[in-house]
Amino acid sequence: MAESARGLIDSIATRFTEWLPETPGGAFVDGPIGWRGYDDARARAAERTGEPESVVCGSATIGDTEVALVVFEFGFLGGSIGEAVGHRVALTFQRARQRRLPVVSLIATGGSRMQEGMRALTQLHVLAREVAATRVAGLPQVSVLCDPTTGGGWATLGAGADVVLALPGAQVGFAGSRVRPGGDASAYTAEAHRDTGQVDQIVERGRLRDALARWLRLLTTPAPRAAEPPRALGGAGSSRTGWEAVIRARAPERPRAARYLDAYFAWREPVRGDRAGGVDDGVLCGFGWRDGAAVAYAAQCGTATRPAGFRTAARLVRMADRLGVPVLTLVDTPGAAADGTAERDGVGPSIAALFEAIASARVPVTSVLIGEGGSGGALAFAAPGRLWATPDGYFSVTSPEAAAAILKRSALEVPATADELRLRPADLVRLGIVREIVRP
Missing domain, CATH: 3.90.226.10 (2-enoyl-CoA Hydratase; Chain A, domain 1)
Structure with a gap:
């Protein structure tokens, strides 16, 4: 009983x-x-x-x-x-x-x-x-x-x-x-x-x-101001070429989201799932304690983000906005999941929901590119005008491989295509996409 x-x-x-x-x-x-x-x-x-x-x-x-x-x-x-x-x-x-x-x-x-x-x-x-x-x-x-x-x-x-x-x-x-x-x-x-x-x-x-x-x-206990971008946990040097930036971001030893969150927060509690039957374990969401106050977080873990991941992040941002808690997002994905299951599960509307949640948020959203920034699946996690980057990341309109395929180029031309895409953190700063490169 x-x-x-x-x-x-x-x-x-x-x-x-x-x-x-x-x-x-x-x-x-x-x-x-x-x-x-x-x-x-x-x-x-x-x-x-x-x-x-x-x-x-x-x-x-x-x-x-x-x-x-x-x-x-x-x-x-x-x-x-x-x-x-x-x-x-x-x-x-x-x-x-x-x-x-x-x-x-x-x-x-x-x-x-x-x-x-x-x-x-x-x-x-x-x-x-x-x-x-x-x-x-x-x-x-x-x-x-x-x-x-x-x-x-x-x-x-x-x-x-x-x-x-x-x-x-x-x-x-x-x-x-x-x-x-x-x-x-x-x-x-x-x-x-x-x-x-x-x-x-x-x-x-x-x-x-x-x-x-x-x-x-x-x-x-919401933090009284925007979340500070975390310091970089990986290498400090700048990538000399676009392809080098891609290789660094894809390296298996590069720090992922969980390591960043553990270093950033004294402790944290997770929010799980999209409340519609879906979970994407490649997206971590929740609230963490830092400097005597709470910050909400939504972080990609380096995998292709599935519809449930976008919906969970949108749920997190909306909840934090209602409660007046600033948000930190960590961007790291090769892109949105593009398989048939993801399409049937509504990957397009789920990305739209996250774009809308961040665009309409009254609380400040701080975003940091910590690895791969693959097209719109990554951009949905990034706050416009409030994006920082670590040295071992890249952000691109599409992957170098996809760009080469679209342009009917050979696989040997992928590295040169990466250079043309201007996807390095330094390029992103010059383009006005990223505010600054955070350092270790």
Whole structure:
């Protein structure tokens, strides 16, 4: 059986003050649709759990951050969502906006309460409205998926949060275990949802307090100015020719994104996936702690970037923009994935989404070319007017090989074609594409 709401609260919060709103609506016998025995079932649930409803709400302190807290009590009718739950959660979100507090939701629910019929189901509209209004207000929302998180609770408070954490082995899915079709049961786990980009992190129960404290610190402490470009970690000398620049950028020993991020941040937490079933492990996104404040990052790892990678980066930039957190992007790709699968998965629209996210961002975006800059797949990660480069990178309208093929040149002419493309960092500075070359 799921852990009690009070047990969860005691384990993650150093202070908790419960908010007890009055239950709305008139008096019904056995609820709004007259479900036989509903009043008795509620009374037994209250006696068993000590709670008047399936959710406990209030203000709390987690780490150093005051939050509005929503915690489901699964022992009360399976944590189901009825009118009283919708009312309590809505008032909690409204108080969060009034007091400018982030919202943390710990979810354990079987879905909408069937004993209240459509009056229960329409509470999902209520929850969705509050999630959307809080998003517009620029306040962070973090959800924790406990066991189980199914139905409308998953599809509103859970999946609608900025950052989604989950406990290991938690059952997660829109359909509960008693109503889903037969087949692959492993698809309905927290781990499966992380693998498909719907959950950011699996967090061990004993680490939940610390994980929430770290995330809340990151999401509520934006750096006051644009991110500084990181120093170069590779060679310092300038490339004499365009082809030499290409060879240096493609060298397997050249520092990649993970090394740059580890050197740049004191610590960091990942954001994973595009929330549409896709993950590109060649793109790292998240928030990191540097000089006492948070910077968001989206970094290519030197592989061809897939549609899910562009969509995840766009999601990261939009989230950071809502929260006022400056962004660092690291450019390093031979280009966008161009295979048939990528095309069917919408590589064009996904690149367009990232271009739009960066172009419309109100927070400053700092970009650094740390390796290959292959055409539009690289340019989508680069902020116009705020691009730096390391000495061992290059940026080109297309690869030298592709340019030679388009011009019907032989393979022997590829190096000369690279020179003609003016793709070295020094060339990019002269062209006004790159501000400066960063040094070790």
